[in-house]
Amino acid sequence: MSLPIIIQGGMGVGVSNWTLARAVSQQGQLGVVSGTLLAVVLSRRLQQGDPAGDMRRALAHFPVPAMANRVLADWFIPEGKPADKPFKSVEMPTLNASAGFIELTVIANFVEVFLAKENHPGVVGINLLEKIQLPTLPSLYGAMLAGVDYVLMGAGIPRAIPGVLDQFSRGEATSLKIDVTAPTSPDQAAVEASTAFDPAAFLGASAPTLKRPKFLAIVSSATLAMTLARKSSGQVDGFVVETEAAGGHNAPPRGPLQLTPAGEPLYGERDLPDVAKIRALGLPFWLAGAHATPEKLAEAQQLGAVGVQIGTAFAFCDESGMESQLKQEVGELVRSGLTRIFTDPFASPTGFPFKVLQHPKTLAEPSCYEDRPRICDLGYLREVYTQPDGALGYRCGGEPTGNFLRKGGTEEATVGRKCLCNCLLATVGLGQTYKNHAEPPMITAGHDVVHLARFFSAESTRYQAADVIRMTLGAQ
Numbered sequence: 001m002s003l004p005i006i007i008q009g010g011m012g013v014g015v016s017n018w019t020l021a022r023a024v025s026q027q028g029q030l031g032v033v034s035g036t037l038l039a040v041v042l043s044r045r046l047q048q049g050d051p052a053g054d055m056r057r058a059l060a061h062f063p064v065p066a067m068a069n070r071v072l073a074d075w076f077i078p079e080g081k082p083a084d085k086p087f088k089s090v091e092m093p094t095l096n097a098s099a100g101f102i103e104l105t106v107i108a109n110f111v112e113v114f115l116a117k118e119n120h121p122g123v124v125g126i127n128l129l130e131k132i133q134l135p136t137l138p139s140l141y142g143a144m145l146a147g148v149d150y151v152l153m154g155a156g157i158p159r160a161i162p163g164v165l166d167q168f169s170r171g172e173a174t175s176l177k178i179d180v181t182a183p184t185s186p187d188q189a190a191v192e193a194s195t196a197f198d199p200a201a202f203l204g205a206s207a208p209t210l211k212r213p214k215f216l217a218i219v220s221s222a223t224l225a226m227t228l229a230r231k232s233s234g235q236v237d238g239f240v241v242e243t244e245a246a247g248g249h250n251a252p253p254r255g256p257l258q259l260t261p262a263g264e265p266l267y268g269e270r271d272l273p274d275v276a277k278i279r280a281l282g283l284p285f286w287l288a289g290a291h292a293t294p295e296k297l298a299e300a301q302q303l304g305a306v307g308v309q310i311g312t313a314f315a316f317c318d319e320s321g322m323e324s325q326l327k328q329e330v331g332e333l334v335r336s337g338l339t340r341i342f343t344d345p346f347a348s349p350t351g352f353p354f355k356v357l358q359h360p361k362t363l364a365e366p367s368c369y370e371d372r373p374r375i376c377d378l379g380y381l382r383e384v385y386t387q388p389d390g391a392l393g394y395r396c397g398g399e400p401t402g403n404f405l406r407k408g409g410t411e412e413a414t415v416g417r418k419c420l421c422n423c424l425l426a427t428v429g430l431g432q433t434y435k436n437h438a439e440p441p442m443i444t445a446g447h448d449v450v451h452l453a454r455f456f457s458a459e460s461t462r463y464q465a466a467d468v469i470r471m472t473l474g475a476q
Helices: 018-025 038-047 054-059 065-075 099-117 136-145 161-169 199-203 222-231 275-279 294-302 324-336 366-371 401-406 420-427 447-455 465-475
Strands: 006-008 031-034 124-129 150-154 174-178 193-197 214-219 238-242 285-288 307-310 341-344 354-357 383-386 392-395
Touching (some): 006 018, 006 031, 018 099, 018 124, 031 099, 038 065, 038 099, 038 420, 124 136, 136 161, 150 161, 214 222, 238 275, 275 285, 307 465, 324 447
Antiparallel strands (some): 383 392
């Protein structure tokens, strides 16, 4: 199998949906679905009535019909829920997740990958975040049941994942160590935690052998690439080398955090990846971060890269999951030269900088942020921490401040924190409705957003994934 020149980035919650990944894959490149919060995404699509029947068609192919039927019974509303009524909640991920949550997570990942791969020979990947560890094992297994070709992972150091893929491919049980925030008291012992998943126990029969997907680690430095290549639990098959120009989460600058006069993290020469050292590892790699032009592709290949990863240009194309109205409004901002990307050092509860497109109707608007009640009812970005009695708890800098402080968190860690789980769901039309407010969206994009007009026609700001691929490959 030849390597793809273009990797479509795994973006947001449902922005890189199965429709986008399928469109890219059908063009001979690597289409990637976002694996973030897929259990919630599937549950809400079913509650909206699954009008095109895509979710139900994929569910009909799940290898354990009884599980698929339970998901339908729990979540499907034939006519769709009323727009002013809230979605039924999915339980938060925990170390001791219920059987129902595990089933929903496995099935949701299966559904997304199945639909992206349906009826064509192209390759499809799934993107997961190392920072979201609790649902990782059932997410990977569900994607592998659907025949996923690549797993891409960043926002941390995913050393354990290659070995997990090896074990799942052989039908073996595995476990994953979970990061636990150290106790604040020097007298208190640290506590270790892990999650486990046994394919045979889950399926209720001997587990099948599965295709082992290739593993691509998303890195920002040669040091991290070398660590993963040499110390991972299994084979790392390549790297996506991302600079701070990319959207979504960025790696923090090296050293103590310093801010520019505008309040953004200050990046310098030390933060530029040493491509020569990465090339010397002898593994395929792709460059990412404002690379969606023939010139940038040629430059990347001259440096030894197979090609490039592209996110922002795909995020605003017709096939992405972003709400059409938001795409149109961003297109108008681009045409008028008014787009601005802010690398927010505090928005993400992970502590990683997060790219935010400034838009007056989103959580990027200060008044919108201040008006939103602090709610944490999805919990995917919660950290596991050690309580004074030695038990493990969960907290998030985006939850109500008083709750966070009672759990031993600091007020500093709550300032500016945004509920990415809820606002990114709203960006794709799956936002929650409460009694007194509806969740506002938030748009993440990379620096390349200011150049989107190259894909526009004179009459419209709309374009398709195929246009991005065609124009990027123009110099080939």
